Amino acid sequence: MRPTRRAIALAGVCTLGFWLAGAFGARSLNAVVVPGLVALAAGAIQLRLADRPTIDRRQPTAGFPGDSRTIAIEIDADSALTARIEETVDDDLGTDFSPTKRALPTTVEYDVELEERGEYRLGPLTLAVTDVLGLFTKEFTYAKRTPVLVYPECYRLAGVEGRFGGHDPFDDREAFDELREYVPGDSLRDVHWKSSAKRDDLVVMEFDSTADATGVTVVAEAVAGYDDAMASAAASVVTHLLDAGLAVGLTYPGGRIERAGGEPQRERVLRTLARAGPGRADDPDADVHVFADAGGTRVTVEDRETPFDRLTGARPSRAAADGGQRS
Incomplete structure (x- = not known):
C-alpha cells in the first residue's frame, strides 16, 4: 500500500497546519488539520482491511480469422473501492481495450479481433485499487491467463469432381447395401432417381455402415513456415468429408485423431489444427x-496430386467450417 499524490498533498497541508499552529498559535487551523488526519487514517484503514477483489473472466468461444469476440470481466469487491484496470492482450489479437478506472464492483467489457490462426492469451x-477518497493505492495482480483459440481459415471445396479424373474422390461413402422407402429427413443425395421413377415413389439407397469405406483418414504435413497453409487445407478437406457424411480421422505432426463423424469431430479437428x-x-x-511447402499446398488422393487452390473458390467459407452457422 502506498500513498497517492492526493494523500501526499493532504499530509503536506496537515504538516504545515501543525507548524503554523505551533509558530503563531493559529488554533483555527485545527479545522483543517484534524479532518485531514481523520481522512488519511480512514483511507489507510479501509484499504488495509479490504479483501483482495475477485475476478471472473469468461473464456470466449473459438472462432475464425475475421471474427470478433466480446470479453467480459466481472470484478467483485467487499467494500466500496475504486480501481484502475489494466489487461494484457497478446499482440496477435486486435483489441480496443485501454486502461480504465471504475468503481467496484463492476463489469468491464472490450472486443478482440481474431486475426490469425493459433492459440492466444x-x-x-492488474488492479490498482484506491480507497473512496483516493488517498492510498494497493496493487493486485491476477496471473491467470485465459486462452483464445482461432481456427484455421476454412474454404469450401469447389469443382472437386473435375479435378480428380471425373469423380469426387471424397465422396467414397459406405458400401451400397439396399434400397428402401424415403422417409422425411433423408438426404436427397441418397435418392435413387431411376428406381424412384419406376416405382412412382421415392426410394433411397441404404449403405452398409460396417463397410471399411465408411472411414477416411487425412494426413497433414508441412515444412517450417507453411503450417498455416497446411492447417487451412486440412480443415477444408476434413470439413468437406464430414459434410458428406463420412467418418474422418486426422494424422498431423505430433498426433492423431481417430475416425469419427458429426459436429463433435468437426470441433475436435478444428481445435487441433x-x-x-x-x-x-x-x-x-x-x-x-x-x-x-514453398512450392504451395497440394492435396493427393489415389496418387492424383492437385494444388489446393484449384479445389477452392479462393474464398473462405465459415458456413462450411461450422456446419452452416457462423461462430
Missing part, C-alpha cells in the same frame, strides 16, 4: 494427403 490483469505446427506425420494408410 488474455491476461494477466488451430494449434498444429509444422512437421512430418507418418501414416502410409491415409486416404488423403495434404502437404505444404
